[in-house]
Amino acid sequence: MTPTLQIFLSVSAALFSIGLVAALSRRHAIFILIGIEMMLAAANLNFVAFWRFGPDPQQPTGVMVAIFSIAIAAAEAAVGLALVIAIYRHYRTTNVDQLNQLKG
Amino acid sequence: MNSTAFVIIAILTLAAAIAAASLSKLIHAALSLAVAFVGIAAFYFLLGAEFVGLVQVFVYVGAVAVLIVFTILLTRRDAIAPERFNWPGVIVALAVFAGLIWAIYKTPVLSTSAGPIEPLTVKRVGQVLMLDYVWPLQCVGLLLTAALIGAVILVMEESDEER
Numbered sequence: 232m233t234p235t236l237q238i239f240l241s242v243s244a245a246l247f248s249i250g251l252v253a254a255l256s257r258r259h260a261i262f263i264l265i266g267i268e269m270m271l272a273a274a275n276l277n278f279v280a281f282w283r284f285g286p287d288p289q290q291p292t293g294v295m296v297a298i299f300s301i302a303i304a305a306a307e308a309a310v311g312l313a314l315v316i317a318i319y320r321h322y323r324t325t326n327v328d329q330l331n332q333l334k335g
Numbered sequence: 336m337n338s339t340a341f342v343i344i345a346i347l348t349l350a351a352a353i354a355a356a357s358l359s360k361l362i363h364a365a366l367s368l369a370v371a372f373v374g375i376a377a378f379y380f381l382l383g384a385e386f387v388g389l390v391q392v393f394v395y396v397g398a399v400a401v402l403i404v405f406t407i408l409l410t411r412r413d414a415i416a417p418e419r420f421n422w423p424g425v426i427v428a429l430a431v432f433a434g435l436i437w438a439i440y441k442t443p444v445l446s447t448s449a450g451p452i453e454p455l456t457v458k459r460v461g462q463v464l465m466l467d468y469v470w471p472l473q474c475v476g477l478l479l480t481a482a483l484i485g486a487v488i489l490v491m492e493e494s495d496e497e498r
Contacts, residue, residue: 234448245352262356271495305399306482307482315406316491
């Protein structure tokens with residue numbers, strides 16, 4: 232039995248949910264970024280899986296979307312981690328529960 | 336497509352992802368994340384997208400994981416008390432997972448297996464990237480430059496006369 236598209240999508244859905252747990256339930260800013268990166272990687276896996284199992288795998292459309300998505304994810308990680316460092320310099324904490332200065 | 340390899344990679348990736356989401360030490364979580372990214376790169380190789388797998392290894396394992404480790408190093412003094420497990424987040428994520436799985440298995444057209452394809456060579460990827468996708472490529476270059484400058488400005492030390 233070879234893996235079908237459903238199996239790949241299930242693995243990707245599991246990865247997305249694990250990333251969602253990390254992004255929603257952790258209080259440390261870097262853990263939240265780790266969760267977001269994991270969700271982005273799951274989305275990329277979906278792009279490549281749909282390309283491979285799609286009707287026209289000779290056209291590398293899904294691969295191109297995945298490459299651009301990885302580039303944008305790298306930019307997001309760089310800016311996000313720079314923000315974490317800037318916030319740490321300013322407030323001496325990276326716990327997102329203590330960053331409540333904008334609360335009305 | 337080999338199903339044994341698929342099962343091994345899936346178990347490795349999901350176990351590393353769960354470790355990255357649940358470990359309490361930040362550095363352990365970052366290294367587990369790197370292992371999970373290697374697993375995802377192996378999925379790309381399995382799917383026949385070798386170039387995306389290589390990019391995944393270079394960008395995520397090479398750059399993003401190192402970036403996360405350096406951020407942990409720079410924010411090290413921030414000792415956070417062991418946090419309680421946050422059940423509402425887990426319940427929301429489980430609900431999302433159940434919804435996704437329901438949608439995936441409710442759609443019969445998704446239960447196809449892949450036909451054979453010609454290997455996607457790097458030459459072909461480069462041709463498509465430089466001919467059909469040249470404007471998106473330039474936009475991504477611009478975006479990466481902007482992100483680079485933005486990240487440097489964000490973490491730059493303020494000089495004394497500016498304070």
